[in-house]
């Protein structure tokens with residue numbers, strides 16, 4: 001268990017709207033390899049505009065498969081066997097994500113739903129400066145943007161995630177792991193997506209850096225109003241940052257609830273087991289999560 005954090009039971013902030021930005025219905029995915037693995041089974045969920053939805057569950061329960069499936073990033077042997085995913089843009093008609101192909105799908109991914117991958121910081125190109133890597137997003141998706149405007153936007157993006165703009169001229173190896181991960185988050189935010197999927201975005205980082213980045217994500221979410229699907233094994237962390245939490249077990253969502261309610265009144269045995277497996281959530285140390293009190 002990582003060290004405890006100055007946590008609170010979240011309350012639904014004003015930025016969360018009951019209006020959905022994403023609806024997933026009866027979604028199932030299989031891996032058809034030597035044997036067939038039913039990784040996601042009949043999952044249905046609604047993500048509210050501006051909501052942080054945490055996905056919890058032990059390794060192998062299907063969290064990443066669900067997230068990749070939503071963003072159409074699954075590769076063979078994965079097969080989507082049923083279900084629908086609809087995106088509800090702020091303006092305009094609903095988008096059937098399963099029906100998107102080619103260029104349409106590529107644009108949709110960056111512009112409407114972006115993703116921060118597990119260990120993303122290691123996917124920066126080591127021989128290209130940060131400026132070039134951030135600018136690539138705009139060169140591809142906003143070709144009409146002038147060079148100076150691109151530069152300006154990239155500097156603004158870095159500052160937004162707490163990295164000084166002078167770092168634009170650095171190479172990835174000149175940045176700490178935390179800074180590199182912030183760059184990846186900046187990149188995922190570049191086109192102002194309405195949904196960000198974050199798969200263990202801070203797992204490889206030390207606890208202090210993790211905490212700083214999570215605070216940054218929460219702040220930006222309030223400021224910019226995007227919704228987040230946040231995946232991690234770390235249930236205490238999810239309780240801190242999520243509005244609602246979906247608990248997955250063997251490919252199914254067994255419980256989905258407001259984070260505070262899930263913590264105080266878990267309904268499913270498996271949720272209770274999961275909560276019980278984190279020492280910081282039980283006994284006196286639970287005060288830390290419940291009331292933000294330091295351990296004595």
Ligand SMILES: Nc1ncnc2c1ncn2[C@@H]1O[C@H](COP(=O)(O)OP(=O)(O)OP(=O)(O)O)[C@@H](O)[C@H]1O
Pocket residue numbers: 031032033037038039057058059060061062063064065066076077233
């Ligand atoms: N490429 C693949 N081929 C075959 N089976 C796979 C493949 N990728 C994942 N699986 C299986 O699908 C199931 C769900 O895996 P998934 O990675 O989605 O779980 P997870 O909850 O995200 O796990 P973790 O937290 O360890 O990343 C597991 O049983 C896993 O072994």
